[in-house]
Amino acid sequence: MSRKSEKSRTTLLVLGTEPRPRLGRLTGRVRIAYADESTLAERLPSADVLLVWDFTSHAVRHAWPGEAPRPRWVHTASAGVDHLMCPELAASDTVVTNARGIFDQPIAEYVAALVLAMAKDLPRTWELQREREWRHRESQRVAGTRACVVGSGPIGRAIQRTLKALGVTTALVGRTSRAGVHGPEDLDRLMARADWVVCAAPLTPDTYGMFDARRFGTMQPSARFLNVGRGQLVVEDALAEALRKRWIAGAALDVFADEPLGPDSPLWEVPGLIVSPHMSGDTVGWRDELGAQFVELYEAWEAGEPLRNVVDKERGYVPGH
Amino acid sequence: MSRKSEKSRTTLLVLGTEPRPRLGRLTGRVRIAYADESTLAERLPSADVLLVWDFTSHAVRHAWPGEAPRPRWVHTASAGVDHLMCPELAASDTVVTNARGIFDQPIAEYVAALVLAMAKDLPRTWELQREREWRHRESQRVAGTRACVVGSGPIGRAIQRTLKALGVTTALVGRTSRAGVHGPEDLDRLMARADWVVCAAPLTPDTYGMFDARRFGTMQPSARFLNVGRGQLVVEDALAEALRKRWIAGAALDVFADEPLGPDSPLWEVPGLIVSPHMSGDTVGWRDELGAQFVELYEAWEAGEPLRNVVDKERGYVPGH
Numbered sequence: 001m002s003r004k005s006e007k008s009r010t011t012l013l014v015l016g017t018e019p020r021p022r023l024g025r026l027t028g029r030v031r032i033a034y035a036d037e038s039t040l041a042e043r044l045p046s047a048d049v050l051l052v053w054d055f056t057s058h059a060v061r062h063a064w065p066g067e068a069p070r071p072r073w074v075h076t077a078s079a080g081v082d083h084l085m086c087p088e089l090a091a092s093d094t095v096v097t098n099a100r101g102i103f104d105q106p107i108a109e110y111v112a113a114l115v116l117a118m119a120k121d122l123p124r125t126w127e128l129q130r131e132r133e134w135r136h137r138e139s140q141r142v143a144g145t146r147a148c149v150v151g152s153g154p155i156g157r158a159i160q161r162t163l164k165a166l167g168v169t170t171a172l173v174g175r176t177s178r179a180g181v182h183g184p185e186d187l188d189r190l191m192a193r194a195d196w197v198v199c200a201a202p203l204t205p206d207t208y209g210m211f212d213a214r215r216f217g218t219m220q221p222s223a224r225f226l227n228v229g230r231g232q233l234v235v236e237d238a239l240a241e242a243l244r245k246r247w248i249a250g251a252a253l254d255v256f257a258d259e260p261l262g263p264d265s266p267l268w269e270v271p272g273l274i275v276s277p278h279m280s281g282d283t284v285g286w287r288d289e290l291g292a293q294f295v296e297l298y299e300a301w302e303a304g305e306p307l308r309n310v311v312d313k314e315r316g317y318v319p320g321h
Numbered sequence: 322m323s324r325k326s327e328k329s330r331t332t333l334l335v336l337g338t339e340p341r342p343r344l345g346r347l348t349g350r351v352r353i354a355y356a357d358e359s360t361l362a363e364r365l366p367s368a369d370v371l372l373v374w375d376f377t378s379h380a381v382r383h384a385w386p387g388e389a390p391r392p393r394w395v396h397t398a399s400a401g402v403d404h405l406m407c408p409e410l411a412a413s414d415t416v417v418t419n420a421r422g423i424f425d426q427p428i429a430e431y432v433a434a435l436v437l438a439m440a441k442d443l444p445r446t447w448e449l450q451r452e453r454e455w456r457h458r459e460s461q462r463v464a465g466t467r468a469c470v471v472g473s474g475p476i477g478r479a480i481q482r483t484l485k486a487l488g489v490t491t492a493l494v495g496r497t498s499r500a501g502v503h504g505p506e507d508l509d510r511l512m513a514r515a516d517w518v519v520c521a522a523p524l525t526p527d528t529y530g531m532f533d534a535r536r537f538g539t540m541q542p543s544a545r546f547l548n549v550g551r552g553q554l555v556v557e558d559a560l561a562e563a564l565r566k567r568w569i570a571g572a573a574l575d576v577f578a579d580e581p582l583g584p585d586s587p588l589w590e591v592p593g594l595i596v597s598p599h600m601s602g603d604t605v606g607w608r609d610e611l612g613a614q615f616v617e618l619y620e621a622w623e624a625g626e627p628l629r630n631v632v633d634k635e636r637g638y639v640p641g642h
Contacts, residue, residue, distance in 0.1 A: 105462065105464055106460075106462060109437060109440070109441070109462065109463050109464065109487070110441055110460070112433075112487070113437035113440070113441040113443060114443075116430060116433055116438075117434055117437075117438050117443055119430070119434070120431055120434040122434060122435075122443065125595070125596075125597045125598075126447050126595075128598070129589055129595070129596045129597075132584040132586075132589045132590075134582050134583075134598045135598060136598045136599065136600050136603070137598075137600060138603050138604060138605045138607065139427075139431070139600060139603065139604050139605070140604055140605055141426065141427060141430065141604045141605070142430050143426055143430065162487070165486035165487065166433070166483070166486065166487075259455075260455035261455050262455075263453040263454070265453075268450055268453045274447075274450070275446075275450045276446045276450075277446075277449070277455045277456060277458075278457065279457050279458060279459075279460060282457070282459050282460065283459060283461055284460070284461055284462070286459065
């Protein structure tokens with residue numbers, strides 16, 4: 001009881017103005033304050049808990065107090081934590097948690113949708129339909145092809161499961177080699193024989209720009225590259241060049257170094273490139289799931305129970321198996 | 322030996338001018354003659370075996386000899402036999418075989434590609450990319466949805482397996498109710514609760530026009546209809562109307578009553594309709610597989626062994642389990 005009443009003075013600061021379903025459950029149990037990018041720095045020192053609901057914002061990085069009072073816990077409604085991590089937050093005793101689990105299956109389905117769409121030449125089918133032109137083509141079988149999925153967290157593993165269910169032989173590459181997961185030393189070899197290279201890695205100093213001209217050069221001319229991780233994992237100019245020079249047969253980007261992609265970006269018209277607006281994980285009800293997940297974590301935190309989804313702040317993700 | 326030398330006088334008549342890979346294996350073992358639509362009637366009486374390589378042609382139906390000498394065996398390089406069946410052929414002792422097995426997995430993948438593309442709103446993504454417009458949308462999960470697959474042959478069963486692998490609860494509807502297969506009496510009920518209705522049935526007098534205004538009216542407004550069977554299974558005007566009136570959320574047709582679809586067809590521009598040019602089963606190497614399958618059947622026939630893939634000429638398909 002004493003713990004509860006102590007916690008009842010908790011201040012929860014929410015960054016972001018998008019709809020926040022399910023948070024109503026916390027009404028009366030916690031003082032809820034709101035911030036946007038301009039007010040975050042001012043309000044952060046008085047918050048016990050920070051909920052980063054607007055996961056597109058980089059404001060936390062800029063506003064994080066050095067030595068001043070700061071939240072004891074930061075939760076982000078996203079799988080990646082790259083948008084909020086900074087040396088001061090990493091060095092502090094503040095706990096960071098993420099939305100691990102919410103996006104796994106949706107993103108895996110999205111990757112399967114893109115793989116199948118490319119194999120079956122659906123983009124060309126839409127183009128021909130616009131032109132009212134009946135043009136039969138041969139398409140490709142997906143079963144029996146090979147994928148290399150980079151990123152061995154829950155999202156990468158869900159992608160592996162889904163592609164395997166479609167008969168695709170799928171290798172997983174993680175930060176270190178372990179049972180069922182290849183280490184980075186195998187990446188070039190696996191990329192060279194893959195029909196599909198799928199990037200679902202967290203963005204960290206180690207992974208920044210890892211898909212560059214050299215790596216695209218190792219791929220087969222018939223292979224395709226997909227990114228559902230973070231934009232900065234890919235050297236976008238190098239990918240555009242690889243597509244223009246037909247080093248590879250196609251690519252799909254759902255994430256970009258600068259989001260939203262502006263109308264002047266040359267990426268919209270790179271031949272063989274499918275551009276989608278960072279939506280791979282966002283299926284109907286996703287905000288409800290994110291809200292419910294935070295409430296569940298909050299209740300554990302309030303009860304003094306250990307938190308799930310705790311991010312290793314040095315590595316930049318939740319360490320798994 | 323005597324049988325072989327007798328068979329060496331066999332005349333194989335091939336209808337169609339498309340590339341015919343793998344038939345070279347029969348060189349010297351059979352006299353091969355060729356026909357197109359204009360010469361078929363004249364050459365048919367002198368043929369022992371007819372290979373319908375051009376499976377888009379309806380010429381056999383028109384040219385089939387009534388009482389005159391006729392081929393003892395007709396093989397069609399297609400799953401459906403609707404384009405060649407006629408009362409005279411059905412009544413004759415000529416054996417008809419088809420390409421059962423070749424198209425199962427490719428068509429199942431094609432259906433999965435369309436289902437996922439519709440769930441993930443990919444057609445709109447392409448449209449927005451053309452317009453250089455970044456517009457985030459929520460998409461749908463496929464896992465947990467329900468499909469009703471009409472057609473319980475190898476193609477329908479492959480579709481069921483593939484959709485199940487994606488977490489879609491999938492009911493199969495066939496001509497008669499049996500283990501794992503619903504009879505036609507369950508169709509309306511299953512269509513009414515399905516998120517995906519997939520037509521992969523053979524075209525027979527029983528199935529002609531089976532998807533009509535009444536049936537589209539039983540579907541949920543959020544549901545989609547896919548046809549990879551034959552165009553005449555669907556009343557196309559009724560489908561177009563159902564889409565315009567938003568009785569259903571979308572549809573994809575790979576087959577049409579009149580193929581190829583002419584540039585003036587109104588179907589190209591029906592809202593929410595994906596039009597593709599009868600290509601669902603045609604993956605790279607398909608002609609080789611069709612050629613190899615015929616050679617294998619021919620060798621069995623030459624050796625006097627029982628033929629596989631024998632079509633029940635009354636039902637219009639190869640009876641299965």
